Amino acid sequence: MKKLVLAAVAALAFGTAVAAAPLKIGVAAEPYPPFTSPDASGNWVGWEVDFLGAICKQAALDCVITPTAWDGIIPALTSGQIDIIMSSMSITAERAKTIDFSDKYYNTPAMVMVAKDSTITPDAAGLTGKIVGVQVSTTHEAYTQKYFAPVAQEVKTYQTQDEANQDLAAGRLDAVMADSIALQAFLDSDAGKACCKSAGNVKSDPAILGAGVGFGVRKGDPVLAKLNDAIKAVRADGTYAAITAKYFPFDIYGE
Amino acid sequence: MQDFLKPHRIVLILIAAGLVTWCVLSLNWTWLAEPKYQVLILQGIWRTLWILVVTMVVGMVLAIPIGLAQAAGPWYLAWPARIFCTVIRGTPLLMQLWLLYYGLGSLFPSIPWIKDSALWPYLRQAWPFAVVALSLSVAGYEGEVMRGAFKGVPHGQLEAAKSMGMPAFTMFRRIWLPQALQRVLPTLGGETVSQLKSTPLVSTITIMDIYAVTGRIRQDTFIIYEPLLLLAVVYMVITGLIVLMFRWFESRTPTRTA
Amino acid sequence: MTGLEALSAASALDLLAFSPPGWGAVLLAGLANSVVIALGAYALGFGIGIGGAFGKLYGGPILKDLLAVYTTIVRAVPELVLILILFYAFTGLLNEALLSWGYDRVQISPIITGIVVLGVVQGAYQTEVLRGGILAVPAGQIEAARAMGMPSVVVARRIILPLMTANALPGLANLWLNATKDTALLAVIGFSELTKATYQASATTKAFFVFYPAAMLLYLGISLTSTLLIGRIEKWARRGQRDVRG
Known part of the structure; x- marks a missing residue:
């Protein structure tokens, strides 16, 4: 208790948080451009990384990015290997049973991507009898299972979006469903240009696709309030818009 | 039985039983009741088993020429076989699997005669890559064992066959191979268990084996330990069955090597 | 696709260059992680192994039975499954214990986790x-x-250990090679060792046939140098013994 008081006093006196250990920010260990991806020198780059920098500066938090496997990212949070999830994770009721979410920090529609010469449409009729790939335990998988699984030949699940994209390029899939921005980034790359195109966005279903993307924290972790304040602050002072302009020609916050 | 049930062991067994009861009662097993997951689990076990059996058989069949080439082949056969075994044994199976699936597999659609061939519907699936990679792994490890086994067959046996005027292939089929296989047989049980333990790697290339199935249940339900415990139990049961099967098999094969 | 183009020698060298945009440094960092974890896990496994072996031979009945359970479970369950169980259980239980005793959570570096997890597996073998x-x-x-x-x-230190070294060496050598290859399994839980680094490099650049062969050569390098060194050590350990292979 004494320590806490001391820390609070020190924080007040010096105007900075006296955090003993830096906060570990869990990022899915796989490239998810343009939000999070490792560059050749092993640093994490992308919109979310820049955004995190702004948030941690705003909230005076000491943050380190900690790559974690996507499929174990929630257990990693609850078991204490990481402190915050920042991995383009959609806020869903199902996940909110296990972890707490911050306010959303971006929200973009979901898209279906297909091979260049394909005539598939992004609905159940178009995907009947096709092989559809999605990243495992994402909102897009839930959507695919509900709308497309009954008619598709097979729904294949992947640990990473990158693997699903690769398998579409390799002709092993007929279509991939995922976040429109992540897919657009792939379509803009050389590999994406060579193989694939957008079939359009899917019909929205907020109950499944969630209410945007937020930070995930352990239930009851007081850091949540700091994050929410910081999101509001960077939205208000123009930092958010400046970072977004570096990556996208439009606002990704959603309405 | 008396020997087994010493006093301390009864206590240990009681503690273990208590632990199991605690696991059953206080952990969350509700997901096991869902028919959706029951079907997935059974399918997963089935996939694991057939991958195990197919790759062991194919791998052993490949191991025979690889072992023979190293034991008695001319240099232009012995050296490639040797290099093959060194590469397979010196690099992680996971990497071999990914090289085949992500590397080689991604080249196929850019080659028109492959994409238009009748094989394409199979090549676009994941299991052929899993079967090839895991079979080659068995071939690499067992090829080395077969080399030793072929060399270990007493020379006199082969000379005797030769002096009787036996043709080379008959000699191989009737004298050399059976005796070499008999030497390998005791190691086969252990090799099959190792191979079983390699099968979960196929889950990384989208095959829904039992490992992938429990992974999916964990991701759906956010339950961490229980599906993993089930997984461990499933593998232990399969291992136990393999060990018993080979023990029975060995007890039925007469051994009378020199 | 771009895989074929990337085969040309010049671009291959560019991709493997040490400074970005080359990925050479990432691969070598992955290699360093793999080697550190393999060494740590092997050392930990050796400690467990020495204790376990003496315990199995000379320990009390309860210790013997517990060790039998440990080695049986580890040898029957795939490493990948054990890694997952230990990865979550080790840090999760440790933190739960610390919290219940009124301490703060500790963060355990992934390298330490990897060493402990693979060390427990190695220990059984x-x-x-x-x-x-x-x-x-x-x-x-x-x-x-x-x-x-x-x-x-003193009997253990001066008689048994020196005499058994030669007997156990071939088996121990095999386990060392397994330890280096088992580090690849950590890739599945997102740890950036050599296999994961290779995967990331090739997934980003699509130059599969540059990075996979390069990484395989690195693994082969480890295993071949190990084999050479082990041969030397075996010769040293067998000094003063009659050659049985004659």
Whole structure:
């Protein structure tokens, strides 16, 4: 208790948080451009990384990015290997049973991507009898299972979006469903240009696709309030818009 | 039985039983009741088993020429076989699997005669890559064992066959191979268990084996330990069955090597 | 696709260059992680193995049974599953214990986690190999030492360990090679060792046939140098013994 008081006093006196250990920010260990991806020198780059920098500066938090496997990212949070999830994770009721979410920090529609010469449409009729790939335990998988699984030949699940994209390029899939921005980034790359195109966005279903993307924290972790304040602050002072302009020609916050 | 049930062991067994009861009662097993997951689990076990059996058989069949080439082949056969075994044994199976699936597999659609061939519907699936990679792994490890086994067959046996005027292939089929296989047989049980333990790697290339199935249940339900415990139990049961099967098999094969 | 173009030698060298945009440094960092974890896990496994082997041979009945359970479970369950269980259980239970005793959560570096997890796996196999090595020490040697009134710790240190080294070496060598290859399994839980680094590099650049062969050469390099070194050590360990292979 004494320590806490001391820390609070020190924080007040010096105007900075006296955090003993830096906060570990869990990022899915796989490239998810343009939000999070490792560059050749092993640093994490992308919109979310820049955004995190702004948030941690705003909230005076000491943050380190900690790559974690996507499929174990929630257990990693609850078991204490990481402190915050920042991995383009959609806020869903199902996940909110296990972890707490911050306010959303971006929200973009979901898209279906297909091979260049394909005539598939992004609905159940178009995907009947096709092989559809999605990243495992994402909102897009839930959507695919509900709308497309009954008619598709097979729904294949992947640990990473990158693997699903690769398998579409390799002709092993007929279509991939995922976040429109992540897919657009792939379509803009050389590999994406060579193989694939957008079939359009899917019909929205907020109950499944969630209410945007937020930070995930352990239930009851007081850091949540700091994050929410910081999101509001960077939205208000123009930092958010400046970072977004570096990556996208439009606002990704959603309405 | 008396020997087994010493006093301390009864206590240990009681503690273990208590632990199991605690696991059953206080952990969350509700997901096991869902028919959706029951079907997935059974399918997963089935996939694991057939991958195990197919790759062991194919791998052993490949191991025979690889072992023979190293034991008695001319240099232009012995050296490639040797290099093959060194590469397979010196690099992680996971990497071999990914090289085949992500590397080689991604080249196929850019080659028109492959994409238009009748094989394409199979090549676009994941299991052929899993079967090839895991079979080659068995071939690499067992090829080395077969080399030793072929060399270990007493020379006199082969000379005797030769002096009787036996043709080379008959000699191989009737004298050399059976005796070499008999030497390998005791190691086969252990090799099959190792191979079983390699099968979960196929889950990384989208095959829904039992490992992938429990992974999916964990991701759906956010339950961490229980599906993993089930997984461990499933593998232990399969291992136990393999060990018993080979023990029975060995007890039925007469051994009378020199 | 771009895979074929990337085969040309010049671009391959560019991709493997040490400074970005080349990925050479990432691969080497992955290699360093793999080697550190393999060494740590092997050392930890050796400690467990020595304790386990003596425990299995000379320990009390309860210790013997517990060790039997440990080695049986580890050898029957795939490493990948054990890694997952231990990865979550080790840090999760440790933190739960710390919290319940009123301490703060600790963060354990992924390298330490990897070492502990693979070390526990290695320990089971090393227990068996070392037990076999001890059993192969002629009983007369141990009895003679006991008859001279040597305390058991001295018998273990001066008689059993030196004599068993030669017997256990081939098995231990095999386990070392397994340890280096098992580090690849950590890729599945998102740890950036050599296999994961290779995957990331090739997934980003699509130059599969540059990075996979390069990484395989690195693994082969480890295994071939290890084999050479082990040969030397074996020769040293067998000094003063008659050559049985004659």
